[in-house]
Amino acid sequence: MKIQQVLNIPASFFYHKVIDSVLYDIKAQTGETPTEEQLADYSYVKQFTKTTSARLTITKLVPNEAYYYTTSTNQSEFKVKYDIKALADNKTEVTYQEQVVSEGYMRQMNDMLVGTIMGFMRRKNFKKMLTQIEQSY
Numbered sequence: 372m373k374i375q376q377v378l379n380i381p382a383s384f385f386y387h388k389v390i391d392s393v394l395y396d397i398k399a400q401t402g403e404t405p406t407e408e409q410l411a412d413y414s415y416v417k418q419f420t421k422t423t424s425a426r427l428t429i430t431k432l433v434p435n436e437a438y439y440y441t442t443s444t445n446q447s448e449f450k451v452k453y454d455i456k457a458l459a460d461n462k463t464e465v466t467y468q469e470q471v472v473s474e475g476y477m478r479q480m481n482d483m484l485v486g487t488i489m490g491f492m493r494r495k496n497f498k499k500m501l502t503q504i505e506q507s508y
Contacts, residue, residue, distance in 0.1 A: 374467045374494060376501050380508040382457035385465060386435045388504050389453060393429070393438070407434075417442075425449075447473035467497060 378385060390407055398404055401415050414428040424444075431439035435455060442449040454466040 372467075372469050372494060374465075374497055374501075376465055376498065377458065378463050378465060378501060378505045379461055380463055380505050381461055382435045382455050382463040384508055385463055385504060386438070386455055388507075389438050446475075447471055465501060 390410070393410065394405070394407070396417070397413070397415055400417050403415070405413060410429050411432045412429060414426060416424050417427050418424045426443045427440055428443070429438070429440045430450075431437050431452075435457070437455065438453040440451055442451070448471070450470045450472065452466070452468045454468075456464040456466070458464055
């Protein structure tokens with residue numbers, strides 16, 4: 372899935388909203404409080420339910436330009452990219468991309484089916500989140 376949207380906010384504002392969310396999640400999941408400078412290649416285990424967890428690894432971090440991470444389970448890998456491009460002082464283009472890489476044919480087919488069915492709602496919710504970030508400026 373790929374979503375590209377122009378927001379009427381500075382690139383630095385959007386980037387810091389994302390990073391603040393990441394730092395909050397790390398604190399909630401691990402109790403650790405890394406600095407923004409320590410986030411490159413940072414990895415931690417996130418508990419989704421009592422029986423479901425995954426390893427999150429920050430794979431790319433460029434201030435005000437990019438935030439990439441991978442969520443790995445024993446069945447699949449979920450890759451997410453946020454590319455942030457300043458168009459003007461208060462205008463930013465955000466490109467969000469995600470990709471699922473699964474092992475096994477049946478798992479790949481299941482991911483494709485679920486992705487197709489759920490994709491519309493996830494896309495709608497993500498655009499709503501972008502609008503909320505923009506409105507918070």
